[in-house]
Amino acid sequence: MAITKVVMPKLSEAMETGRVIKWLKEEGDKVEGGEIIAEIETDKADIELESFGTGVLRKIMVPAGARAPVGGLIAVVAEPADDIAGVLAGAAAPSPAPAVSPSPTAAPPPPAPPKPAGTAPPPAPARAAAPVPTPVPAPRSLVRGPEPSAGEPAGVPGGRVKASPLAKKIAAQSGVDLRLVHGSGPSGRIVRRDVLGAMSGAPMPVVAPAKVPTVPGVEYQDVPLSSIRAVIAKRMPLAKSPVPHFYLTSEIAMDRAWELREELNALDGQPKISVTDMIVKACALALLQHPEVNASFQGDTIRVHYRVHIGLAVALDDGLITPVLRNCEARSLAEIAVEGRDLVERARNRRLRAPELSGATFSISNLGMFDVDLFSAIINPPEGAILAVGAVKVVPVVEDGRIGMGRRMQITLSCDHRAMDGAMGARFLQDLRRLLEEPLRLLV
């Protein structure tokens, strides 16, 4: 039987090492393919590690509490009779917990995974379709849930996974992650036989159900938490329960902002401005006038921020991420548009750097594009407030005693009552409204 090398998976682009929280199996325990054998801690979340091989957990190379570089050997699964001396000899000793060598080249075993050379050892080596005539069988391991960064799909240096339409269809139906499949077609194209090989070569990873509007054959499914969902689940109770929220709702006439935006977007060579961009700019200006809303409650002090770093809530398929647009108080509307769009796009492609995910002093969540009229958001501590933005709608309005049509947008400010009171939030909203209703103020 094959010897399965269990390696430290790469769970994010920035990840260089991971820590074994605990082993769920001991040396000598039987292991089924797909069974969870360990919990791994990364910078983002704790992850369950699945074994891809079936056999016995012969050797734990990295004890609980210790760290290992990405790609480094952390355990060996094999049949009792298999000789694993060669595999063990090739592996470096684990780093003790605090003193970590983050170099990913420190530990990988000499027999390189059957892959084109990448810059770093691959997160989860490709599952070979058939036994490969290499001295040591291809290592197999796969993590449950979290996805390797889209920027580094296994074995494909370019980023986009090339696969035939049929290969994609089969992969989607059977839950094979194409990023882990080696393509045998021209330019590494993944074709049907590669997916079928991956399916027969190893048990299927558990994946979220595909977005197909058919009724599944089973009653329900327990979907493992993605790393991002795990973080949200951990943080939200800490955000909602201890922070006494109060909510202020206001309706803003967006007619002039809309016209201004259309005029700006008609200009040649200017970046396209979105409604969100205008709201970011307006919030930045209003927060400069009302720093008491741009504030963090710190127990015995309140930190009042004079810089406006705005967190922009970005919806992903499996969660929510809030990249931070820094120093909005000092940026023009065009700069906010360009840099905000870049941040949001990279957030969707999971290419954000860690510093871009923290340090916000205020957040904005806009669900207008989903036709939500009004909602209230949960504050992201230590920020003191968050603005929830609804859709801009054409509605009947009364002006000068007549009924006409106007573009209206409803917004709700959620405030931390420990840091501020209703009137403070209300004054901020008043100014925010004025800025958006007289939008030339955003340009001067």
Add this chain to the structure above:
Amino acid sequence: MSVMTYREALNLALREEMRRDPRVFLLGEEIGVYDGAYKVTQGLLKEFGERRVMDTPICESGFTGVAIGAAMLGLRPVVEMMTFNFAILALDQIVNSAAKMSYMSGGQFNVPIVVRGPGGPAHQLAAQHSQSMESYFYHVPGLKVVRPSTPEDAKGLLKSAIRDENPVIFIESETLYGIKGEVPDDADFTIPLGRAKIRREGTDVTVIAYMGMMYRALETAEALAQEGISCEIVDPRTLRPMDIETLIGSVRKTHRAVVVEAGAGFAGMGSEIVAFITENAFDDLDAPVERVTGANAPMPYAKNLEQAKTPSKEKIIAAIRRVCYA
């Protein structure tokens, strides 16, 4: 069943339909006294007389126009083009009158004519007489276009074409007139227009080809079977309307397709078939669909160059290997 040549099968179809329906008559160059340049109409003047087998002057636009007028008044003319390359001279009659009359008269006049004759590359007929003329016609709404590859199809499809209420372009091949095959004797035997035929069943790749290329594809399939590549050969038989269902069904089974056509590739039948496949079976494809076509050049007279222009067995094999990643 009788074994007969493709030429005899066509002759039989004409004879049976003329016996069956007194409205059917033939016209064309040298089809009567001379029995036809390729002897397809052999003996028909003798059996049916000058009123129903008419030798015409060398004027394709004229006698095609006569046929269209006769068809509008209730007859069922079968026009022979000595070679289909000459139909270019009758293009205005066929495209502007025959194809559009029913539409432009609000259905008051339909034009049940058949225009038939040999087309496509043959043996050293050079640039003007080797053209795959089907591409000039299948673009036109209102025309049906048939390319029968076997004696059985020649008979069954020609009879359906004659019985059809609308104009049918029926293009035979000089190279196939002499081939033999089994043909049903039944005078009521017909093959409906618009139905493809699977000539050889296979599992790994669908090869779509008609006429001479269909036979070359069959040879290729035989050779590749030795290597373990199983080809399914689909012959569309009618190019318009195309039997999408059979074609797509085969591609859904094999997940790969190669289209072989003798004519030049640019905007050829292969382009249309690739589009059909992409529109209908994209998610079933494991490889891009390949085309093996005639070179985009006039047909040379020199034999070696004629061979170089035409899709060879080697080129077909190479394309099949590419889509099979073999």
